[in-house]
Amino acid sequence: MNGPRLLGQTGLPGELAAVPRARRYVRDLLDTFGHTRTDDALLLVTELVANSVRHSDSGRAPGGRVDLAVIIWDGTLHVDVIDAGSAGSAPRLRTDACAESCGGRGLRLVHELATAWGWYAVPSGRVVWFQLAGTEACT
Numbered sequence: 001m002n003g004p005r006l007l008g009q010t011g012l013p014g015e016l017a018a019v020p021r022a023r024r025y026v027r028d029l030l031d032t033f034g035h036t037r038t039d040d041a042l043l044l045v046t047e048l049v050a051n052s053v054r055h056s057d058s059g060r061a062p063g064g065r066v067d068l069a070v071i072i073w074d075g076t077l078h079v080d081v082i083d084a085g086s087a088g089s090a091p092r093l094r095t096d097a098c099a100e101s102c103g104g105r106g107l108r109l110v111h112e113l114a115t116a117w118g119w120y121a122v123p124s125g126r127v128v129w130f131q132l133a134g135t136e137a138c139t
Contacts (some may be wrong), residue, residue: 002074003064003073004071004072004073004078005072005073005105005120006053006069006071007029007030007033007070007071007072008025008069008070009031009067009069010025010066010067010068011065011067012049012065012066012067012068012097013064013118014052014056014058014059014060014061014063014064014065014067014083015053015059015064015085016050016053016054016059017044018049018051018066019038019049019051021047021049022045022049022066022068023042023045026041026042026045026068026070026079027042028069029070029073033072033137035077036079036134037132037134040113041132042108042111042129043079043113044079044110044113044114044132045068045079045081046111047080047106047107047109047110047128048069048106048128048130049066049074049081049129050106051091051100051106051107052081052083052128053066055086055089055091056083056084056085056125056126057085057086057125058081058083058084058125059083059086059103059104060086061100061114062063064083064084065083065084065096066081066082066083067081067082067083068080068081069080069081069082071081075103075133075134076113076115076131076133076134077131077132078129078130078131078133079130080128080129080131081126081127081128081129082122082124082125082127083126083128084124084125085121085124085125085126088139090119090126091107091119091126091128092107092125093107093108093111099133100115109128111132113132114130114131114132115129115130115131115132115134116130116131117129
């Protein structure tokens with residue numbers, strides 16, 4: 001059993017341009033370490049970073065930021081997306097999103113693809129995280 005290994009962390013601006021930057025950053029990390037579920041990880045990172053920018057104070061306040069941490073532990077990938085949170089909303093699965101709507105299904109994708117996911121408050125905002133089990137990384 002190995003302990004957690006930080007593959008990388010980065011700070012991004014709280015704007016939609018951060019989404020493709022987050023994807024590139026994670027893709028480069030996972031390619032370097034021989035990760036086997038890169039496509040799933042990239043989709044989930046896209047959803048969580050986009051949600052942070054759209055629904056938290058990180059995307060509303062001038063100079064807002066979203067932080068990303070990528071960790072591997074015993075073959076499980078763990079990704080944290082840290083934002084400024086929002087007094088008016090918290091991450092939740094929507095049950096009212098229909099097939100014709102343009103949004104509202106991001107956390108449903110996270111819920112369906114991730115081995116586990118969740119969120120918790122921190123003094124500076126909140127952390128939304130996911131895990132993908134069964135991954136491998138070169139040592």
